[in-house]
Amino acid sequence: MSLSRACGIGLRTAHLAQLAAEAKDASLTAPWLEIHTENFLIDGGPRLAMLNAVAARYPISCHSVALSLGSAQGLDKRHLARVADLIARIKPAFVSDHLSWSAVDGIHLNDLLPLPYTEAALNTVARNVLEAQEAFDRRILVETPSRYLTFENADMDEPEFFKRLVARTGCGILLDLNNIHVSAFNLGFNAEDYLRKIPPQMIEEIHLAGYAPSPVHSDLLIDTHSRPVAGDVWALYERTIARIGPRPTLIEWDNDVPALDVLTAEMRRAQRVLSL
Amino acid sequence: MSDLVDLQRQFLRALNEDAGALDGVVVDAARRMTVHKTTIEGGLLNTLANGFPALRRVVGGPVFASLVSEFIATAPPRHPLLSTYGGGFAAFVATQPIAASLPYLQDLARVEWARQDSYLAADAALLDPGSLNTGDPDSLSRLTLRLHPATRVITSPFPVHTIWRLNQADVDDKDIPALDMKVAEHVIVTRPHGEVVTRAISLADAALVTAVMGGASLGAAVEGAFAVAPDFDVTQVLAGHFANGTFASPC
Numbered sequence: 044m045s046l047s048r049a050c051g052i053g054l055r056t057a058h059l060a061q062l063a064a065e066a067k068d069a070s071l072t073a074p075w076l077e078i079h080t081e082n083f084l085i086d087g088g089p090r091l092a093m094l095n096a097v098a099a100r101y102p103i104s105c106h107s108v109a110l111s112l113g114s115a116q117g118l119d120k121r122h123l124a125r126v127a128d129l130i131a132r133i134k135p136a137f138v139s140d141h142l143s144w145s146a147v148d149g150i151h152l153n154d155l156l157p158l159p160y161t162e163a164a165l166n167t168v169a170r171n172v173l174e175a176q177e178a179f180d181r182r183i184l185v186e187t188p189s190r191y192l193t194f195e196n197a198d199m200d201e202p203e204f205f206k207r208l209v210a211r212t213g214c215g216i217l218l219d220l221n222n223i224h225v226s227a228f229n230l231g232f233n234a235e236d237y238l239r240k241i242p243p244q245m246i247e248e249i250h251l252a253g254y255a256p257s258p259v260h261s262d263l264l265i266d267t268h269s270r271p272v273a274g275d276v277w278a279l280y281e282r283t284i285a286r287i288g289p290r291p292t293l294i295e296w297d298n299d300v301p302a303l304d305v306l307t308a309e310m311r312r313a314q315r316v317l318s319l
Numbered sequence: 320m321s322d323l324v325d326l327q328r329q330f331l332r333a334l335n336e337d338a339g340a341l342d343g344v345v346v347d348a349a350r351r352m353t354v355h356k357t358t359i360e361g362g363l364l365n366t367l368a369n370g371f372p373a374l375r376r377v378v379g380g381p382v383f384a385s386l387v388s389e390f391i392a393t394a395p396p397r398h399p400l401l402s403t404y405g406g407g408f409a410a411f412v413a414t415q416p417i418a419a420s421l422p423y424l425q426d427l428a429r430v431e432w433a434r435q436d437s438y439l440a441a442d443a444a445l446l447d448p449g450s451l452n453t454g455d456p457d458s459l460s461r462l463t464l465r466l467h468p469a470t471r472v473i474t475s476p477f478p479v480h481t482i483w484r485l486n487q488a489d490v491d492d493k494d495i496p497a498l499d500m501k502v503a504e505h506v507i508v509t510r511p512h513g514e515v516v517t518r519a520i521s522l523a524d525a526a527l528v529t530a531v532m533g534g535a536s537l538g539a540a541v542e543g544a545f546a547v548a549p550d551f552d553v554t555q556v557l558a559g560h561f562a563n564g565t566f567a568s569p570c
Contacts, residue, residue: 081399081400081401081402082402084400085402085439086439086440086441086442086468087439087440087441087442087443087468087469088438088439088440088441088442088469088510088513089438089513089514090438090439091442092442092513109399109400111399113323114327115323115324115326115327116324116327119399122399122400144327145399146399147324147327147328147330147331148328148331149397150331150395150396150397151395151396151397151398151399152331152334152355152359152395152396153358153359153362153363153366153396153401154355154358154359154362156327156330156355158323159323159326161322161323163322163323164323167323191351191354191355192345192346192347192348192351192352192354193345193346194344194345194346195343195344195345195346196344257354259353259357260350260353260354263354265354
């Protein structure tokens, strides 16, 4: 089944019981669902049972938040093995994580921290992506991050970093248009210019989500994933799909999660864009 | 690679003790880093607030937040899964000044951690009590039962089960009676049918389950329970365990 014209939704624990109970029904709530892989790296219990019920009916995307593809000290082998085990069981349609890092010296920071776009960082990320692809026995997608800061020294911009990463590892790009909008605002670049630098054939999935202004700094937007997709991100999405063609798209709402029908309304709006 | 390791270590320092660690490396470092600091601290506070809701209700939101902040500084996450964060929280709470006025806090945290641990534990078929009905009391007594992977036992010198129960979100403050702090309560957490069950049990019962956990035969475990309480009602206690999924069926 091709998902290229299909918009899915992020499966959050708040909706898991409802979707698991309804998984037996003939009509699916969404064409596909994306999980946060780390929520299901558990030994057993009701959460895993509900995932199994959902995965029996829906195409699933396994979206990781803790592989730490940018860790200079390499990937956590035990974590990698647990993710590989879940992937082998679920047989997901997509596997992804972010262009970021979150672990150093055995300390895990629960955030997607930025990388400097240097040759050294490219070497690190490429090595880690290849190791993950080897462990999972499949290609992965790497997501464009939300950025709040820039480094004094960089050898290239983010699109260039992604292009070279793809060329070296064969991975695909998960284009998060909300993240690109947030980064463009925070760092002062033009989102359309950024998007035009990414070869369309490298883009394999699109994320849409909501942001919020920083409560502390008036010149920063925060990728909160706690709101509807903003109007300017919808506009970016419409122009991107018109230019590159349809791509599997995901509505991602992680915090202050609303009722399922709020998500499916967003999903239908994206579906209309994909069907044009 | 070493340059990137150094940079990532500088990040860690900038998030913790040394706000200036990224000066000259990151543009506008101190101000921009507050976004990441806020995300990390907020995420961990949220994780522990979800894991320890009764403890949070007992001490109140602001005190809970400062306990968590101190805990993060003492014991930052060392595992990629956030669900594993909080295993050391009970022991940490016991070392804090607030434990002097609320001495049961550590045991309350142990109960809440046991519930979280139980929820995520491995699956196993429940013991079928009918399978024990062999008609031969000697073989029954020699039997070694297997604890279900989701079973946890907590003993306490405080009325910890009552405190836990009265600090659920749906309990109205006006319904909370005066507590006798001298009453010791013990807790068993099980997961019989996909739901975590939290029950108060007697000290003799806790001794029985702990003995089974240690590999003792059913006969020896029951004997140990009688040593704790001569009026131990073995039939009623075992019925409670069978109904609530304490034991797993043999491998």
